[in-house]
Amino acid sequence: MSTTVLTYARVAVSALTKTYGARVAVDEVDLSLGSGIIGVLGPNGAGKTTLLRMLATVLAPDKGTISLNGLDPRVPAERVEIRRRLGFLPQSSELYPNFTPLELVDYVAVLKEHTDRDWRRREATRVLEAVGLADRMHQKIRTLSGGMQQRVALAAALLGDPELLVLDEPATGLDPEQRLELRSLLARSAGRGTVILSTHNTAEVAALCQRVLVMREGRICFTGTPGELRDLADGRVWESGGADATALRSWMTADGTFRHIGDPPAGATHVAATLDDGYLLSGAGR
Known part of the structure; x- marks a missing residue:
């Protein structure tokens, strides 16, 4: 069975809102995303998982609209077509322990009506070969390590x-070598469409992403390139021999000096900003 793959996938979101009781998890988010890899950063509880679940059509919004590759998930026939073109990795994958990886992936294909x-x-x-499980595809999933189970879900x-990959913390449980392999896989996938991934790891964003979103309290407080996020801290990072009470954040580095972020005092020794520094100043880490 052939699969049509577009070279450009688009995500358009308008006033997207989701609440749980009195708590607003996603608060009137507007987005327009093209092809490539987009990273979503933010602290726990920022709304990243809820946003990704709505983009994956697993969760319906309370308000707002979503368009995925020009299709509307509110229309049943279009929602089926979206799901055939979409790959989703949830934060916690519930895998059938008595299936083998081959049986599990085949079952997902059946659900997509292949x-x-x-x-x-x-x-x-x-x-399964692409994620390094060629020699484990006939074992029961319950016998696999946590990292291997994550690769089955991937x-x-x-x-x-x-055309659209939505991945919630895809590197969870992977060792450093497997993280590098994941980067290669996602880079190839981005050449065919759009990859949206949530992460707490700014190093992954710096290595992979052409665009980054920062979420805080259900809203997007920054959108731009990783370089633009880093530049938020340009001229606002300095080092000294001790803690500085005037800094927004201070911590001791490996060589015993203190690194500070905020409004530097006169005569401060400025140092180059990093993506972590820009993230902290974006408002997400306050």
């Missing part, structure tokens, strides 16, 4: 070369 059994088998094998998300 009816060609031979194609499903070939495609499931391909994505393989399921990669099924069919989706």
Whole structure:
């Protein structure tokens, strides 16, 4: 069974809102995203997971609209088509422990209404090989380590070369070598469409992403390139021999000096800003 893959995937969101009781998890978010890899940064409770679940059509918004590749998930027929073109990795993947990875990925293909059994088998094998599980695809999932189970879930998300990949903390449980392999996989996927990933790791954003969003209290407080996020801290980072009570943030570095972020005092020894510094000054880390 052939799969049509567009070279450009687009996400358009207007006034997107989701509440849980009195708590507003996502608060009238507007977004327009093109192709490439987009990172979503923010502290716990910022609304990242809720936003990604709505983009993956797993969760319906209370208000606002979503357009994914020109399709409206509120329309049942268009929602089915969106899900066939979309790959989703949730923050906590509930895998069937008595399935093998091959059976699990094949089952996801069935849920996406791929009816060609031979194609499903070939495609499931391909994505499991891509995540480094060629030698484990016939073992029961319950016997696999946490990192391997994360890779099974990632393989399921990669099924069919989706135009839109939505990944919630995809590097969770992966060792450093596997994180590097993940970067290569996502870079290839971005060449076919759009990858949106949430993370707490600014190093992943710096290494992978063409664009970054910062969320705080359900709202997008920054959108731009990683370089533009870093530049928010330009001229606002300095070092000294001790703590500085006037700084927004201070901490001791590995060499025993103190690094400060905020409004530097006269005569301060300025140092180059990093993406972490810009993130802290964006408002997300306050």
